[in-house]
Each structure stands twice: as C-alpha cells, then as structure tokens.
C-alpha cells in the first residue's frame with residue numbers, strides 16, 4: 433500500500449458508516465471536523481499485534497512491567513529524560529492523569545494556572561475538583577506566544593499547579609526552548625508543581641523541536657509530571673493507553689495512591705500493541721503522517737485566509753488549530769450556522785476557555801478531498817456573512 437492509501441483516501445461518502453464517533457454525531461451529509469480524531473487507516477503493525485494477542489488469548493490479568501519498561505526506553509531515547517520503569521505509570525489514556533495531577537497537588541479552592549485557550553479536558557477537571565482556574569492568556573494576534581511576564585503576574589502563594597500541554601491544543605504552538613526555560617524558572621522560584629502533557633509530541637511541522645520541560649534542569653524535573661499517549665499519532669484513542677513519568681518518588685507514589693482501585697493501568701490489548709507504538713517500528717507512519725498533515729494544513733491555510741472575515745493561523749504543531757472568524761456571532765451561533773448552511777461541524781471556541789470566543793477548532797487530520805470539500809462549503813456559507 434502507498435502512503436496515500438493510509439492517509440489520503442477518505443471521502444465523505446466512504447466515511448458515512450465509520451465507527452469513529454466523530455462521524456456518528458451529525459447527519460451523514462455533515463462533514464464532522466470537530467473531534468481530535470484522524471480519518472486515517474490504522475498501521476498494520478498495530479493490527480497484527482492486536483490479532484496476535486487475541487490468538488494467544490492474552491486477556492488475563494497480567495503484568496504491566498514490560499510495557500513500563502518499553503515506555504521508559506522510549507522516554508530516554510525520544511524525550512531525553514533519564515527515567516527507569518519505576519518512574520513510569522500506565523493509565524487509561526491521558527485524561528485520567530490530569531485528574532490525578534490536580535488531586536495530587538491541590539485541595540479545594542487552590543489555584544491552578546493554565547493557558548487560555550486550553551484543551552477542554554483541563555477546564556473540566558478544574559470544575560470537577562473545585563479548584564480555581566487562573567488563566568494565562570495567550571493572544572491570537574501575538575501568535576499565541578507564551579508571555580513570561582504575564583505568567584509572573586498571575587502566580588502567587590495560592591498557586592499549587594501549572595498545567596500545560598505542548599504542542600498546544602488548540603493554539604497549535606510548539607513551545608520554544610526559551611518559553612519553556614521561562615516556565616521552569618517561574619515554577620522553581622515559586623515551588624509550583626507542573627503537569628506537562630506532551631500527548632501531541634509527534635505532531636510538529638517545519639522541523640520544530642520538541643523540548644521536554646523536565647529535561648531542562650534537576651529542579652524543574654523534580655516538580656514535573658509529564659504525560660504522553662498514543663491516541664493522536666496512531667488514531668487509536670479507543671485503546672485508552674496513556675502514561676506519565678516523574679522522577680519525584682513522592683509524587684509518583686501519590687498518583688498511584690490516588691489511582692488505586694479507580695484505575696488499573698490499561699487493557700492487555702492496549703499493552704500488546706504498545707511495543708510497536710513506542711519503539712522505532714512505526715517511524716514510517718509518523719513520517720508519512722506529517723507529510724499528509726502538512727498538505728492538508730496548507731490547504732486550510734490558503735483557503736481560509738482567502739475568505740473575508742476568516743483567518744487561519746500558522747500551525748506549528750497538532751492537527752486541531754483555532755482559526756478566527758469575525759462575523760459578530762458567538763462561536764456557538766457560528767457552529768449552528770455552519771452546520772445548517774455549510775453542512776460542516778467544527779468545535780465552538782467557547783469550549784476551550786474564555787479566550788475561545790470568536791474562534792472555532794478544526795481537526796484537519798483528513799484527506800485532501802474532504803478538506804477541499806469542507807473549504808468549498810465554508811466559503812459559500814461564510815461569503816453570505818461578510
């Protein structure tokens with residue numbers, strides 16, 4: 433099979449019966465680009481590993497030691513953090529780790545700093561655990577730069593946790609080494625714990641460098657828990673496989689204590705497929721994925737920037753950026769309008785914190801055909817508003 437067969441064959445008609453939840457929420461004539469879930473084929477090596485586990489009836493209780501070892505090896509090789517399997521915890525996707533991080537660092541009413549806009553999973557955790565979100569505002573017009581002066585202004589003695597994701601959903605930024613150094617300095621000076629979510633680490637464009645915050649110096653490493661996963665790179669969110677590492681023994685013990693009985697690592701099937709997703713076997717998939725995403729990102733960039741009232745940012749990482757729409761509508765109103773008039777479903781910006789108004793999140797992990805069709809539809813519908 434060629435690379436196109438894995439990444440570029442999806443059509444609107446062909447996806448109508450897809451089991452991907454993204455395609456099931458709206459009627460068949462609506463193109464759904466709201467959920468961060470790709471329209472790509474699963475790598476054959478992952479399917480083979482899953483078949484093999486079923487054939488071997490590997491569905492019993494079994495040890496997660498080999499998977500944690502593979503995770504530790506990957507973290508040392510790719511992220512450059514010197515960890516062992518004893519520093520690694522497996523989870524059912526990244527989402528539960530956010531909860532554990534807040535439960536570890538905070539009590540009710542404590543302040544948690546996070547960027548605005550921010551992936552909505554983080555916003556939900558703050559509400560669920562009655563902590564106080566304090567927003568580190570990022571400006572679209574300023575290229576969503578992580579401004580260290582702003583961060584200094586909002587941290588204080590009640591700040592117990594700083595939550596970040598890098599690459600950033602939905603700002604589409606990959607934090608520079610300088611931005612990360614500033615975060616490290618502020619966290620260390622104020623002794624604030626950091627939860628750094630690197631779930632999107634593979635999705636970077638134009639040679640942007642991924643720097644793992646915890647590798648900057650031993651002081652920030654001691655304050656940081658880092659999470660990773662496989663859902664965004666390989667389109668396997670349904671395997672529910674995430675992991676975190678920290679060399680802070682107390683922090684890891686507390687995460688495990690909080691998780692005890694509530695979550696039990698991940699399934700044997702997820703663990704069966706883990707080795708090929710953690711070693712270099714699927715480097716071909718990672719490479720071809722970026723080639724495809726670059727093509728589709730560039731279609732979005734060209735087409736949306738040609739539409740009066742719309743603007744598509746430079747996307748450095750992730751496939752879920754946050755274009756801006758100036759039509760005097762709330763993002764919910766525009767969402768409804770686009771479903772009705774364009775038959776396109778995006779994700780309203782207001783779901784991503786108070787900084788999201790005026791924006792819509794779009795998932796461009798699809799074929800060129802679907803993206804061109806989406807842009808044709810949006811162009812027709814939005815031209816009536818300009």
Ligand SMILES: Cc1ncc(COP(=O)(O)O)c(C=O)c1O
Nearest residue numbers: 468525526527551597601661663
């Ligand atoms: C930054 C970020 N973290 C966590 C998640 C949740 O990931 P998972 O489904 O693998 O738990 C997402 C999903 O889009 C995300 O964008």
